[in-house]
Amino acid sequence: MFVFNKELSIGKIQLLTITEKLKKRIFRFFYLWAIVSIFEIIASGGVPIVWLFTGSSKDYMDFGIHSIHGLMNALELSLGILGYYVYRVTKEKKFLFLTFTFFIWNLIIITRQVDVVLIVEVFFVYLLLSDNKLKLIRNILISSLLFVILFGIAGDARSGxxxxxxxxxxxxxxxxxxxxxxxxxxIYITTPLNNLLFSFTFSIKHYQFLFPNTLSLLFPSFIRGLIYGPEGGDVSGNLVTDAFNVSSAFASPYQDMGYYGIMLFSVFAGAFTNVVWWCKGIKRVFFRAIIAQILILSIFFNHFFYLPVSFQFVWILIILRNYKNEELPIIKPN
Incomplete structure (x- = not known):
């Protein structure tokens, strides 16, 4: 990815002044998420972790309310990084508990993808606020090891x-x-690239200028059906085996317009990253965490146009509304 002619550095960032008003606002949105999640449990008839151990025919794909669940995923991710940020600044453990609650919740509903997104974004907030590089390297190594172990445990529980x-x-x-x-x-790192290369062996004869495969997951399911039909788009492309169904962020643009689709998608990704990375104000630290996660995980999936991830930008703007940039100090993180 490119960011035009600006140096890609963290530099000085505008930190968020933590007020009681903001703390209460974060928890109000948390209560909103909790209430909707309770309705989702009722509507789904339980949670996936219980279905798994009781031998139910349902799985994690059966959980949630269509068109709402993705928005709630985006909200919990936004609150997760906000909560961790507030904890780092104020040392109030209830905000760390808030972030940890989301992590546990995703284990309960067996949604590893959301947990991975949350971990990467929290890590990047930690990176932006860290000044002790030796401690940073140590914590990265320990966190990476724990992540690998937990990722395997969750995978074994879900798939066997x-x-x-x-x-x-x-x-x-x-x-x-x-x-x-x-x-x-x-396997998760190598199979997406293998699937993408396999997709390249199939020529694209009919270009789809509405980019249904690339853009379909940006919309809630009921809108997606109106625009692209009941089947939506093919986000995985051609697969070597159906068991490993991710093909990087470039598979769907290739399905739409071949190599031209990949070129257009790359231009968009670079331009959008440039705008987000250099945005002004208190949202910068959170926007950078989100866009860094999108780029890092693009080896697996197109999070640029994936509603549960991309809608975080909107939630952050909503939660931080009415906080004016000029009223806040610009300081270097420590």
């Missing part, structure tokens, strides 16, 4: 350890003593 091993087909040289998370991470 034996079933995944049969699909992954590790060679005899693979060290069996490693936690399963290492194999999960290795």
């Amino acid at each position: 350890a034996d079933s995944f091993t049969q699909l992954a087909q590790p060679t005899d040289n693979w060290p069996d003593w490693l936690p399963s998370g290492f194999l999960w991470v290795y």
Whole structure:
């Protein structure tokens, strides 16, 4: 990705003044999320973690209220990074608990993707606010190890350890003593690129100028159906095997317009990243965390046009409304 001719550096950022009004506002939005989540539990008839252990025919795809669930995912992600930020500035543990609550909730509804997004964004907020580089490196290593282990545990619970091993087909040289998370991470990093290269072997004969495969997941499901029909778009492209169904952010643009689609998508991604990265005011630290996550995870999925992720920009603007930039100090994070 490119950011035109500006140096890509953290530099000085405008930090958010933590007021009691803001704290109360964060918790009001948390209560909104909690109330809607309760309605989702009722509407779904339970939660996926219970279905898993009771042998129910339902799975995590059956949870949530259509068109609402994605917006709530975006809200919890926004509150998660806001909560962590407030904790780092004020040391009030209730805000760290807020972020941790979202992490546990995603384990309950078996949504690893949202947890991964939250972890990456929280990490980037931590990076922006850290000054002790040695401590930063140590914490990165420890956090990465814990993430890999937990990612494997969640994956084994959702798909079954034996079933995944049969699909992954590790060679005899693979060290069996490693936690399963290492194999999960290795497969998740390599299979999207493999799927993308496999998609390139199929020529695109009919260009779709409305970009249904690229843009469809940007809209709530009921709007998506009106624009693109009941089937929506194909975000995965051609797959080597259906078990590994992610093909990076570039698969859907290729499905729409071939290599021209990839070129147009790359131009958009670079321009949008430039605008977001250099935005002014108190939203910069949060916008940078979101866009960094989008870029990092683009190896797996197109989060630029994925409502549960991209709508975070809107939620951040709503939550931080009425906080004027000129009233806040511009200081270097420590």
